[in-house]
Amino acid sequence: MPPDGSYGPTSTDPSVTRSSLPSARRRGSMRRLRAITRKEFIQLVRDRRTLALMIGMPLVLLLIFGYGVRLSVDNIGVELVGHDSPAVRAVLSEHQHFRVAPAVAPTLTAARRDLFNGSEAVAVVVDALGRPVRVLIDGSNAFVAQNSLEYLRTLMSSGTSAPVEILYNPTLRSADFMVPAEVGMIMLWVGTVATAIGVVREREQGTLEQLMMTPIGKLELMVGKILPYSVLTLLIAVMITVLGLVLFRVPMRGNPIELFLFAIPYLVAALSIGLLISTVAQNQRQAMQTATFILLPQVLLSGALFPLSAIPWGIRWVSQMLPLTYFTPISRGMFLKGLGFAQLWPEVSVLCAMALVFTVLAALLFKTRLD
Amino acid sequence: MTSGLSKSFAGRAAVSDVTFEVNDGEVYGLIGPNGAGKTTLIRLLCGLYRPSAGAGTVLGLDIERERSLIRARVGYMSQGNGLYGDLTVAENLRFYADVYGVREESRLREVMSWLDLGDVAHHVVVDLPTGLRQRAALAAALVHRPQMVVLDEPTSGVDPLARDTMWELVRSIAAQGVTALVTTHVMPEAQRCDRLALLAESRLIAAGTPEDLVETSGLTIARVDATPWAEAFARLRARWPDAALYGTRVHVPLPQGEAQEREVRGVLAGLEVYSLSWQPPGIEDAFIALVDRAASHGTA
Numbered sequence: 001m002p003p004d005g006s007y008g009p010t011s012t013d014p015s016v017t018r019s020s021l022p023s024a025r026r027r028g029s030m031r032r033l034r035a036i037t038r039k040e041f042i043q044l045v046r047d048r049r050t051l052a053l054m055i056g057m058p059l060v061l062l063l064i065f066g067y068g069v070r071l072s073v074d075n076i077g078v079e080l081v082g083h084d085s086p087a088v089r090a091v092l093s094e095h096q097h098f099r100v101a102p103a104v105a106p107t108l109t110a111a112r113r114d115l116f117n118g119s120e121a122v123a124v125v126v127d128a129l130g131r132p133v134r135v136l137i138d139g140s141n142a143f144v145a146q147n148s149l150e151y152l153r154t155l156m157s158s159g160t161s162a163p164v165e166i167l168y169n170p171t172l173r174s175a176d177f178m179v180p181a182e183v184g185m186i187m188l189w190v191g192t193v194a195t196a197i198g199v200v201r202e203r204e205q206g207t208l209e210q211l212m213m214t215p216i217g218k219l220e221l222m223v224g225k226i227l228p229y230s231v232l233t234l235l236i237a238v239m240i241t242v243l244g245l246v247l248f249r250v251p252m253r254g255n256p257i258e259l260f261l262f263a264i265p266y267l268v269a270a271l272s273i274g275l276l277i278s279t280v281a282q283n284q285r286q287a288m289q290t291a292t293f294i295l296l297p298q299v300l301l302s303g304a305l306f307p308l309s310a311i312p313w314g315i316r317w318v319s320q321m322l323p324l325t326y327f328t329p330i331s332r333g334m335f336l337k338g339l340g341f342a343q344l345w346p347e348v349s350v351l352c353a354m355a356l357v358f359t360v361l362a363a364l365l366f367k368t369r370l371d
Numbered sequence: 372m373t374s375g376l377s378k379s380f381a382g383r384a385a386v387s388d389v390t391f392e393v394n395d396g397e398v399y400g401l402i403g404p405n406g407a408g409k410t411t412l413i414r415l416l417c418g419l420y421r422p423s424a425g426a427g428t429v430l431g432l433d434i435e436r437e438r439s440l441i442r443a444r445v446g447y448m449s450q451g452n453g454l455y456g457d458l459t460v461a462e463n464l465r466f467y468a469d470v471y472g473v474r475e476e477s478r479l480r481e482v483m484s485w486l487d488l489g490d491v492a493h494h495v496v497v498d499l500p501t502g503l504r505q506r507a508a509l510a511a512a513l514v515h516r517p518q519m520v521v522l523d524e525p526t527s528g529v530d531p532l533a534r535d536t537m538w539e540l541v542r543s544i545a546a547q548g549v550t551a552l553v554t555t556h557v558m559p560e561a562q563r564c565d566r567l568a569l570l571a572e573s574r575l576i577a578a579g580t581p582e583d584l585v586e587t588s589g590l591t592i593a594r595v596d597a598t599p600w601a602e603a604f605a606r607l608r609a610r611w612p613d614a615a616l617y618g619t620r621v622h623v624p625l626p627q628g629e630a631q632e633r634e635v636r637g638v639l640a641g642l643e644v645y646s647l648s649w650q651p652p653g654i655e656d657a658f659i660a661l662v663d664r665a666a667s668h669g670t671a
Contacts, residue, residue: 031469035470039458039462042457043455046457046458206449209451211470213417213447369418370420371380371420
């Protein structure tokens with residue numbers, strides 16, 4: 001049983017009376033914001049598995065993109081058809097691109113069979129004089145076929161072509177191309193998923209209903225929830241960047257602090273997408289599915305993996321609505337070319353506008369009632 | 372406090388035309404079977420749902436226009452408990468104290484010692500038994516000294532001992548002038564409320580003190596000791612389907628009236644009746660009778 005008078009007077013807080021002062025309200029607002037942020041941090045740190053996943057997944061992706069994924073293809077299987085030619089052999093073997101089979105296919109039919117069963121990817125028909133007269137390429141892997149075609153063109157026309165100089169990434173290293181894009185992809189992934197899950201989990205546990213019954217405002221709730229995830233996402237982005245520089249020796253020709261600043265509107269846009277997802281998803285499973293549904297096309301259509309110019313005009317407008325489409329040129333431009341705000345202001349402006357629009361949209365759609 | 376309050380979801384009524392009033396400082400129970408509309412009703416009062424029709428006030432504040440003021444003055448304990456499972460009891464209380472703008476550190480200690488939570492203050496909530504978890508949720512609802520507490524099924528899933536503690540706490544809150552609105556579907560608990568409202572199929576079918584409800588049910592219970600008891604039970608049940616067996620004794624809820632004893636004895640003709648006595652019905656009997664009556668009125 002309670003001691004007498006332990007209950008005390010009821011609701012004397014000035015911020016809750018009808019005639020509350022604006023300054024008192026603002027102080028209360030900061031308190032509430034701090035309370036939510038602190039709670040989110042505790043939860044984030046205590047949920048070891050999710051935290052490990054959020055940090056581990058970007059690391060694995062970095063290693064895959066850095067070591068595993070090669071945009072250039074080497075060791076393509078080639079065979080000569082009809083006649084052997086030391087000269088053609090020499091040209092093909094000049095680089096690592098091709099691995100020339102020691103045996104010569106007797107007929108075109110035999111060569112077609114080799115391409116069909118996949119033992120070789122390219123067949124070069126050589127005439128009696130030892131000149132290449134015809135080339136067959138297995139097109140079932142478009143990536144390999146395109147690379148082969150490109151290599152063959154340069155090799156076969158050697159001596160006649162104009163000298164080519166490749167700027168910014170002279171050796172065309174995949175890591176240089178991929179790591180800057182990965183920074184954007186990871187921020188998008190972590191930011192969107194963490195936010196969506198964070199809000200939906202409250203709904204699932206029933207704590208959102210409880211929060212709606214407290215004086216917490218919509219904006220306080222949203223900002224308070226987003227803040228810890230922003231810090232986490234930015235830390236991961238920094239981690240990826242540093243590892244990219246150290247492990248893969250990706251150059252950083254721009255100002256890293258500028259890149260960090262440009263990443264903020266991008267991050268806010270990504271987090272707001274997460275909030276938008278949380279307004280439609282009823283449980284964590286739905287949130288994950290919706291996030292994947294939104295993130296996968298974003299990665300594919302943004303130009304981070306495939307060039308924007310390869311995306312047909314009919315769906316290019318989708319690309320133009322995705323934050324990653326604007327962050328990728330910023331990131332690549334700063335890592336590889338040393339660009340700055342002078343060149344990148346259009347992309348930065350679009351990201352700022354997107355951050356604003358998505359945040360307002362999320363705030364409008366976020367309900368403070370249950371119905 | 373409310374008049375003609377209604378709420379429907381996609382055309383299906385969850386609360387229809389409910390009018391009732393709660394006095395300051397009383398423990399008011401909303402009772403009824405699951406799905407009767409109890410939770411919807413309290414969510415309406417707390418401004419978590421927008422009413423489809425009707426109006427209401429809580430602590431004199433309009434539930435539509437002044438819900439932010441209501442929030443600051445009402446302590447709410449949702450059915451889902453409302454605490455963060457991965458936080459400790461103390462962390463949860465601190466969070467709600469900050470959110471409600473409670474500045475004094477002493478208030479947290481006060482609430483924790485009042486609800487006897489000192490020993491588990493640094494336990495993570497998911498590790499606690501349900502009874503303690505509910506008590507911690509009550510503490511979170513009290514931390515800002517609300518003028519009224521709204522408790523949605525505070526004793527669901529709680530063992531009888533902890534349930535008793537919970538009701539003692541509710542009574543002690545009310546003793547300090549705080550109004551308590553409590554929902555439950557456990558009928559014996561309803562007796563611990565000052566007044567009750569009975570909800571069934573979205574409607575309020577009766578309201579008043581527990582004694583009033585028993586009275587308005589117009590029931591009386593016949594207690595029959597007869598041998599062979601199984602035969603007596605079978606016959607009584609065939610005549611009155613609500614008859615129930617308590618050990619070897621049969622309880623038959625009957626409408627109050629003169630001719631009842633003769634009818635009971637008639638049904639038992641040929642059996643040896645040791646005793647036939649009468650007792651007032653329990654709240655559960657009264658509740659069933661009232662719900663049945665409402666249902667038959669509704670269809671008539």
